[in-house]
Amino acid sequence: MATLEIHDLHVTVEADNATKEILRGVDLTVKQGETHAIMGPNGSGKSTLAYSLAGHPKYTVTGGTVTLDGEDVLAMTVDERARAGLFLAMQYPVEIPGVSVSNFLRTSATAVRGEAPKLRTWVKEVKETMQQLQMDPSFAERNVNEGFSGGEKKRHEILQLELLKPRIAILDETDSGLDVDALRVVSEGVNRVRGTGEVGTLLITHYTRILRYIKPDFVHVFAAGRIAESGGAELADKLEEEGYESYVKGGA
Ligand code: ADP
Ligand code: MG
Ligand code: MG
Numbered sequence: 019m020a021t022l023e024i025h026d027l028h029v030t031v032e033a034d035n036a037t038k039e040i041l042r043g044v045d046l047t048v049k050q051g052e053t054h055a056i057m058g059p060n061g062s063g064k065s066t067l068a069y070s071l072a073g074h075p076k077y078t079v080t081g082g083t084v085t086l087d088g089e090d091v092l093a094m095t096v097d098e099r100a101r102a103g104l105f106l107a108m109q110y111p112v113e114i115p116g117v118s119v120s121n122f123l124r125t126s127a128t129a130v131r132g133e134a135p136k137l138r139t140w141v142k143e144v145k146e147t148m149q150q151l152q153m154d155p156s157f158a159e160r161n162v163n164e165g166f167s168g169g170e171k172k173r174h175e176i177l178q179l180e181l182l183k184p185r186i187a188i189l190d191e192t193d194s195g196l197d198v199d200a201l202r203v204v205s206e207g208v209n210r211v212r213g214t215g216e217v218g219t220l221l222i223t224h225y226t227r228i229l230r231y232i233k234p235d236f237v238h239v240f241a242a243g244r245i246a247e248s249g250g251a252e253l254a255d256k257l258e259e260e261g262y263e264s265y266v267k268g269g270a
Pocket of ligand 1: 031032033040058059060061062063064065066067076
């Protein structure tokens, strides 16, 4: 069973010629089959956690460990992390001019699986998944994220998630900027993946509304660069009522 273990993770970024510590001792274990929600105020370091796990060069790990089934994730290149089964859906997905969605998906699948997917079954799989996400077939010929609406970007992230079948998926604010219909379609995609029981999901969000569609097994409150409190789904209800004020004011 795949297990992602984060222990005492410290991360800094360079900003305005100064080194700023953003993550200050994150401890978290995500197992295959589990869904964890990370919730917290803006600027608390949620995206920094996601980028650090994905190996973004802007973020420097200054302490702690991250392992996937005991393997040192921090020693892996970005590609190696993807092959090991880590997947990140970014809060702000980047445009890739000149690369079609169709080519991008096939190249990604080839990189992750170590061999090109068989064309016949692959085309069918892509088509069916796009249908489920209510994406027009012509979408496959567009350039990645170029001129995509907020909802299209998020559907495209979930399309990747469903096709690449990672072992641990990190979804950073997949709910932001979605109307109710898009939120439902995107949530159904996440729930399909979850239903396989083969993926551990880390759902990062600022708002509780996506948790009406995707019921987390665990909820963690993120404040000032670390997990301030952990609980079950009921913790999200408490946050819905009380907000993050007590965590921000009280300090960590
Ligand atoms: P969240 O996702 O919880 O809103 P972020 O991880 O995006 O928080 O940001 C946490 C803090 O780190 C913020 O103060 C932000 O300005 C800073 N930060 C994050 N990434 C960078 C970066 N690449 N360069 C400079 N500062 C950054
Ligand atoms: Mg933010
Ligand atoms: Mg963020």
